[in-house]
Amino acid sequence: MKILVAVKRVVDHNVRIRVRPDGSGVETNGVRMSMNPFCKHAVEAAVQLAEAGKADEIVVVSIGPKASNDVILTALAMGAHRGILIETDAALETLAIAKLLAKVVDEEQPDLVLLGKQAVDDDSNHVGQMLAALTDRPQATFASEIKLNGSELEVTREVDYGRETIGLPLPAIITADLRLNTPRNAALPMVMKARSKPLAVRPAAELGIDLAPRLVVENVSPPPERVAGRTVASVSELAAIIVADVNEMEAI
């Protein structure tokens, strides 16, 4: 089985972001960047399938500026075999990303595509589903468990009411949730080895896809700020406040 994994370079999830005062967006200059956490779970899932002898090649692809080489190297150090960077400095919408990935799927013909369920910058949660539509493949989003039974993948998904299990014939698309696995930290020798693995760089414009945005971002603003209220000294005091609040609540 051949697996394609898509990874995104984003502002590190531990960084407290700042909205630019002119409302043009979020400050990303000089901010620590890293692989989107959900993408890391997707890479780990692919590597585990390879280690179990169920996958023979893992290709990792990222779309973004030259610096996205970092996150491809991270994935190669975790155990992926080769990388592709679709290079662009433009901020692409999810539909354009999905179209570029569909082109890569068309060229590479993977049996399985693994992606993170969402990116922690735009929080969109679109790309896997869109890629599934564009390549006409079945999808399983929010995966927390993947098993390969012959030629069928059995995927457990985290849904609003609990969990559900579905069967997917290959080729298929899966998006990873956090409880799928615990991503490894690559050991130093693997990091060194990653540098010698093949990494192809291709300008996004070369893929012949219309990347023009469909939406206009008018403004980005910080959410209303919350400030500390008061500290109470006893349980009775807290209970009295809660009782008063609840009695005041308007029933919906």
Next chain:
Amino acid sequence: MSVLVLAELDGEVLSPATARIVAAATQLGPVDLLVSGPQAVAESASGLSGVARVILAPATALAEGMVDLLASLAPGYDYLVASASTTGKDVMPRLAARLDIQPVTDIVAIEGPNRFTRPIYAGNALETVTDGQARHVLTFRASAFRPAAGGNAAPIETREATIASAARFIAAHRTESDIPDLATAQIVVGGGVSVGSAEGFRLIEALGKSLGAAIGATRAAVDAGYAPNDWQVGQTGKIIAPDLYIAIGISGALQHLAGIQGAKKIVAINTDAEAPIVKIADVALIGDLFEIVPQLTAELEKAGLKR
């Protein structure tokens, strides 16, 4: 400007989120409601104020079939709308790509017929976009909108359709409970990893019961196996907007705060006066949850809240 809303089911009943999505969608135009499920759900859906027509179609459990159904209806509508629930997230981007539309999802405010506001970066920024496309694929965050009233009796039309899907449904693992729906509850009591065990969560549940509240948990508590995953509140769990959120032994990591930004009032119970959640809570009580929670439950029960 006509709107097609995908009704959401919670098992065999209409989910409480649907009334909120319908109320929001009526700001855009007359609303048709698609119910892919049993007749009884279509009947309760037809009661929602603002619904012009209910379209009843065969039940589908998987995204592919639902997208086929929506795509077949799409030509008649300017807006295709669903809740930003796990179903809406599964279905609407796939539909959008099929129709060559860039969707706008997780909308918390409708600023105009094609202007919408949505949170980004775990709610640490709000982005307002104008969608100039001819047709719009949207999801709304249910907790950001008030529910539609009842009392309507919209006509129900049945649509024949054969639904096919390459994927196959194997099993549902439903968390059974009689506590209120977390995503739309008016009061939520949440517990963190410091609750220590699944048994420890009974303390949280008992407090919740005295208030008629829904129960939430942090990711750390879910990962530790103390609470089911559908209780997770946060950036990647459920987004809630209750009138009152009581956070017990929860540090207030930004991914958790992302889920409670819409809460009107936050009460924090924590041993650490420096915990991030204490810094934003309206009321805080510093101390050990194992002492405080049973006492608080007893006092609230004594007060006999009528809910």
